[in-house]
Amino acid sequence: MTIAWLFPGQGSQAIGMGSDLGELPLAKSKLTEAEQILGWSVTEKCNGDEAELSQTLYTQPCLYVIESILTDLLKKKEYCPDFVAGHSLGEYSALYAAGVFDFATGLTLVKQRAMLMNEADGGKMAALMKFERSQLQEVLDATPNLVLANDNSEEQVVISGTPEAVDSALSQIKAKRAVPLKVSGAFHSPLMADSAQKFQVVLDNVTFNDALCPVFSNVDPTPETQGQRLKERLLKQMTGSVRWREIMLQFSELNINEVWEVGPGKVLVGLVKRTCPDITLKNIASLADF
DSSP: OOOOEEEEEEOOTTTTTTTTTHHHHHHHHHHHHHHHSSSSSSHHHHSOOOOHHHHHHHHHHHHHHHHHHHHHHHHHTOOOOSEEEEEEEETHHHHHHSSSHHHHHHHHHHHHHHHHHHHHOEEEEEEEEEEEEHHHHOOOOOOOOEEEEEEETTEEEEEEEEEEHHHHHHHHOOEEEEEEESSSSOOTTTGOOOOOOOOHHHHHHHOOOOOOOOOOOSOOOOOBOHHHHHHHHHHHTTOOOOOOOHHHHHHHHTTTTTTEEEEESSSSHHHHHOOOOOOOEEEOOSSSGG
C-alpha cells in the first residue's frame, strides 16, 4: 500500500475545527507553543467568530496548527506517509509532516506569510467551474495582469490578477459557475512579488532539512526530498501557480493507491475522487477519524 497525505489550505477552515483535540496532552503542548509564537489563542479563533477566522491573518496559522497536531497524532500511532503534498498554505503542513522543519519554525514562517498576504491589496481572484480550457487559455494569453493561480482539476480553476483583468476575463469565459473569492490580494500571481521579496528575507534565515519522504510542491509537481530545492520551490509559491491537477496525475504513475486528507474539510479528496477514481480516500479531521 502506497499512501499520500494531503493537507488542505485556506478555504477549508471551519468553526469548531480541532475542538475535540484540545484536551490531549500532545495537542495542549502544541497549542501552548503556538500561542507563545502568535500572541493569540488558536483555540479561541477556531471556536469564535467565523468572519474573523476567515481572515488570512488567522486562517493560515490556525490551519497549520490543527494539521500539525493531526500529523503528530498519526505518527504517534505509527502511521507514516510515502508521499506528502499540501494545497497552497497546506504545503507548510506537508513540509512539517516530512520533517523538513520543526513545528515552531513552520508556524513562524506561516505567521509571516499570513501577515504579508493579509497586507496585500489591489488584486482579485475568482474560481471557475466547468469551463472550456482552450478558451480559458486564450483569455489568459490575451489579458495582461491575469494568471492561472490554482489549476485544481480539469473542471475547476482559480484565476488571479488586477480587478480589471479578472472582471474582463469573467465577461469572456463561459463557465457553469464563476465565484469571486473573498481575498484582498492577487495570491499566486506576479502581483505578489513585493510580498515574496519580503518573505525571502525570512526564508533565508531558515535551514530546511532533507525530507523524510518525497514532497510534491505546488510550483513543481515532481516529488522532491532535497531540502534546499524544497526551500527554493516554497519561495516561488507566493507568486507561482498551484499545479494541483498535475500533482494528482502523478499519483497513478507512482502507484499511489491511498490518499488521506489530513485537516478540515473534504476539498482535496473530492478533487482526487474525480481525477483518480480508483484511489482509496480517507479524511483525518478529528479524533473520530482515528
